[in-house]
Amino acid sequence: MDREAELRIIRAAYAKQILAAARADNPRLEAALAAIRREDFLGPGPWPMLRGLGEYVTTPDADPVYLYTDNLFGILPERRLNNGQPSLHARLIDQAPPAAGEHVVHIGTGTGYYTAIMAHLTGPSGRVTGIEYEPELAARARANFAASSNVDIVEGDGTAIPFDQADVIYVNAGCTRPAENWLDRLADGGRLILPMTSDKGFQAAAPERMASSGAVFRIERRGHDYFASWISAVAIFPCAGSRDEVSERALADAFEKGGWQKVTRLYRGEEIADERCWVRGPGWCLAYD
Numbered sequence: 001m002d003r004e005a006e007l008r009i010i011r012a013a014y015a016k017q018i019l020a021a022a023r024a025d026n027p028r029l030e031a032a033l034a035a036i037r038r039e040d041f042l043g044p045g046p047w048p049m050l051r052g053l054g055e056y057v058t059t060p061d062a063d064p065v066y067l068y069t070d071n072l073f074g075i076l077p078e079r080r081l082n083n084g085q086p087s088l089h090a091r092l093i094d095q096a097p098p099a100a101g102e103h104v105v106h107i108g109t110g111t112g113y114y115t116a117i118m119a120h121l122t123g124p125s126g127r128v129t130g131i132e133y134e135p136e137l138a139a140r141a142r143a144n145f146a147a148s149s150n151v152d153i154v155e156g157d158g159t160a161i162p163f164d165q166a167d168v169i170y171v172n173a174g175c176t177r178p179a180e181n182w183l184d185r186l187a188d189g190g191r192l193i194l195p196m197t198s199d200k201g202f203q204a205a206a207p208e209r210m211a212s213s214g215a216v217f218r219i220e221r222r223g224h225d226y227f228a229s230w231i232s233a234v235a236i237f238p239c240a241g242s243r244d245e246v247s248e249r250a251l252a253d254a255f256e257k258g259g260w261q262k263v264t265r266l267y268r269g270e271e272i273a274d275e276r277c278w279v280r281g282p283g284w285c286l287a288y289d
């Protein structure tokens, strides 16, 4: 058997294991994970693999087999910027699965591995706009998609850059508040995956610390309403442009107090009473019904 045939089997096994770890029953997502070559997005090996208490271990060599595990890999390891954990992404994408023909906006594309997974899901009749803040990563992503007609890579701040109305907005960096840009540009029926993190929420390795400093919410727009539900704990790199001190303090207090799993709504404006809010920032809140 040639090496590429072996790797196809390894990718198929990886896809099954990642879906099981994510507790997701999603054959289309499994097929996407089995099809996309992670090695095409991580630069030349050997690769820095994040292990244990946040240390990188270099893979013994450049055999792609090391990439088909549930590990994070450094894409700019000196900045602690990583290609995220496959089972976390599988869980989050499964909560807002892009359908064929849809427009996905990926905020924090990195070098594009999960952008490629979502482009596989939207298919040639759909498209993905990947926005990346770090110029070096945006350039690498652009090169990785040079031959793709359904992926557009934009360098800049995804909280401020205008984009066409989106069916899915997939945010891969930690915010203290939702960006107006995302709420405005989410289509009716569209889904926003929104990681909210306090300042403790980047390096949290222990599950209990992660749960009290980072939460991912699924927001679904229906007309002027934004329905919200908690989907995961998270520790993730901060989002440029979507953090401010007032919201950070409110979020840190809200994590102290607990109750994020009961959130049902995101409201814009100030009219919701404090007792209904899990967290309130200037002009928005995450609240209970």
Ligand SMILES: C[S@@+](CC[C@H](N)C(=O)[O-])C[C@H]1O[C@@H](n2cnc3c(N)ncnc32)[C@H](O)[C@@H]1O
Binding pocket: 075, 081, 082, 083, 084, 085, 107, 108, 109, 110, 111, 112, 113, 114, 131, 132, 133, 134, 137, 156, 157, 158, 159, 172, 173, 236, 237, 238, 239, 240, 241, 242
């Ligand atoms: C945790 S990394 C994930 C990268 C990629 N999704 C992956 O898993 O390979 C977060 C990424 O978000 C980017 N980022 C942070 N704030 C951003 C913003 N406002 N707009 C676009 N990208 C942003 C960072 O530069 C970084 O590449």
